[in-house]
Amino acid sequence: MPAIVILGAQWGDEGKGKATDQLGTAARCVVKFNGGNNAGHTVVVDGEKFALHLLPSGILSPGCVPVIGNGVVVDLGVLFQEIAELESRGIDAARLRISANAHVITPFCKVLDALSERSLGPRKIGTTGRGIGPAYSDKASRLGIRIQDVFDRELLRERVSAAVEQKRALLESAGEEVDVEAVVAELSGYAERLRPMVADVGREVNAALDAGETVVFEGGQSTMLDIDHGTYPFVTSSNATAGGACTGTGVGPARIDRVVGIAKAYVTRVGEGPFPTELLDEAGERLRCNGGEFGTTTGRPRRCGWFDVPVARYATRVNGLTDLVLTKLDVLGGFAEIPVCVAYEIDGVRVDEVPVTQAEFARAKPVYELFPGWDEDVSSCRGFRDLPVEAQDYVSTLEGLSGCPISLIGVGPGRDQTIVRRSLLP
Template structure:
C-alpha cells in the first residue's frame, strides 16, 4: 500500500502534522501537494516543538525524503528561513526536493493580498496576507512565475514585466500604493538561485519511480476539505485543491496510485477566518475550549473560532475524499466536561437537514441539532490502548465513528509524537 493521502476533513488545524509525523517513521517520502505558507503544522518530538509553515512535516523524520510538489506556491524567503531554523537545531534538510513546476510567491503577490483584503471591508475572506491567493490567480491566468523560470534571467524578467504592467495599475490607481519596480523583484528572486538549484527536480518522475519500487509515499495536504476551492464554503476558502484529488494533480502521480485516504478530524471543530460555522461557540464555553486546546494559529497567532463536533461535515468530507480511515486528534482537550454536545444534523428554515446543505445561504443560516454525550474527568494523556480509556470516552469515539461514515483508526490524546492510540494500522 504505497500511496497514502492525508487530508483535513474540517476547516484546517486538525493536526495533520501529527498524523504525517506518525507515518513518517514508516515511509520513505512525504509530499506537500497544495497551499503555501498560509497554514502551519506543529509537531512535538520529546521536549522539542517544531512549527512548520511551508515544509512537509516529514522533514523531521530521519531518512524520509520530503518533497514540495508542483501544486504548492513557494515563498522563497520563508522556505530558506524554515530550512535555516531546522539546520540550526540539527535537523537534516539535505533531502528536500522541490518541483520545477511549483509557482513562486513574489513581493507583489503579498502586497496585493493585503491591500485587496482591506479593500473588501466587511466582505473580507480572512486571508493570512501571505500572497497565496494572488499567486494562484496568476497561475490560473497563465502569468505566474515558476521555480524553473529562476534559471533563465531573460524569461524571468519578461514574466515579471508582464505581471507588473497590470498590477502596477491596480496598485497606483485603485489602491493608492507605490508602483513596484521590475528590477526589485528580479533581483530578489535571482538571489535565491544558487541555493535552490540543488533542490529542484522533476518530482513527478521521482515520485512515480518511488511508487514503482513499492516505497511508501505520504501525500500531505494543506488546509482542509471545507476550505477547498471547489468543495469548501466558497468564497470563504483557500485558493487550491485541498481534497484528496489534489494529491494527484499537485504532485504529478496518477489517482490510481493513491491507495489509502486518511482524514484528520478534531474531537471538536475549529475554524480561522470568516465564513459559516454552524456549531460555533461564543462566550465562556468558547474561551474554555480555546484555552484547553491552545487554539491559536501556528502561522498567524490568531485565535481560532471553536465549536462542537459536526458529524454532517465529517460525513461530507469522507464522501468527497473517499476517506478510508479517520485520525481523531485532541480527544484529551474535552477532559473535564460533564456533557459533550455533538452536531448530528441542522435546522434550516424550520426543517431538519441531515447533510451539509448544497445552498451556501442555507448553510450560513443552519442551526446545529445537538445530541449530548456523557463526558469524563480522568487524565487520558498517558493512555495507549483504546480499552484503557474511560468508558464514556470510548462511547464518545464509537458514537462519532458511527455518525461519520468510516472507522476511527487513530486517536490523539496529547500533543506529543507518542501520545496516540492506534486502533487500526494506517499502513497495513
C-alpha cells in the same frame, strides 16, 4: 507498500502535521501537494516543538525525503528562513526536493493580498496575507512565476514584467509601485541555493511507488476550505481535498491506496465564513484555552465549536476517506456533557447533510445530541480500552455517525500520545 493521502476533514488545524510526521517515520517520501506558508503544522518530537509552515512534515524524519509538489506556491524567503531554523536545531534539510513547476509567491503578490482584503471591507475573506491567493490567481491567468524561471534571469524579467504590467493600474491606484528589477534581483538571488533541490517530482514520486516504497501525500488547509468543495468564497485558493494530491504532484489517482482524514474531537475555524457549531460562550473559551487554539502561522485565536457530524460525513464522501484520525480527545476531559451536532435546522426544517447552497449553510443552526463526558486525564492512555468508558463511547458514536472508521486517536501533542486502533500501514 501504500500511497497514503493525509488531509484535513474540517476547517483546518486538525493535527495533520502530527499524523504526517508519524507516518513519515515509515515513509520514503512525504509530499506536500497544495497551499503554501499559509498553513501551519505543529509537531512535537521528544518533547521539542517544531512549527512547520512551508516544509513537509517528513523533514523531521531522517530517513524520509521531504518533497514540495507542483501544486504548492512557494515564498522563497520563507523557505530558506525555515530551512535555516531547522538546521540550527540539527535537522538536515539538504534532502528537500522541490518541483520545477511549483509557483513562486512574488513580493507584489503579498501587496495585492493586503489590497484585496482591504477593498472587501466587511466582506473580507480573512486570509493570512501571505500572498497565496494572488499567486494562485497568477497561475490560473498564466502570468505566474515558476521555480524553473528563477534560473533564467532574462526569462524571469520577462515574466515579472508581464505580471506587473497587468496589475499596474490597480497598484498605482493604491499608491503602490513595484520595481521590476528589484523583484528579479531578489528571486534570482535564490537560484544557486535552489538548484540542488529542484527535481522532476512527478517522476521521482512515481519511481518510489514503483519500487514499493511508502509515499505520504500531505495536504495543507482542509476539506471545508477547498476552493471547489469548501464554504466558498471563504476558502483557500487550492484543492485541499484528495484530488489535489494527484494534480499537485503528478501521480495518477489509481495509485492512491488510502485517504486519511484528520478531525478534531471538536471543531475549530480561523477566518471568516459559516461555522454552525461555533461557541461564543465560556465553553468555547475553555476549548480554546485547553486546546491551545491559536494559529501556528498567524497567532490568531481560532473559533471553536462542537463536533459537526454532517461536515464529517461530507468530508468522507468528497475525499473517499478510508480512515479518520481523531485528534485532541484529551481536550474534552472535564466536560460534564459533550454536545455533538448530528444535523442542522434551516428555516425550521431539519437537514441531515451539509446544504448545497452557501446561503443555506450560513443560516444553519446545529441540532445537538448530548453525550456524557469524563473527568479523567486521557493523555497517558495508549490503548482504546485504557480510555474511560464515556470516551470510548464518544469515539464509537462519532465513528458510526461519520461513516468512516476511526483508526487513530490523538490524546496529546507528542508523537507517542496516540492510540492505534488500526494501523495505517500494512
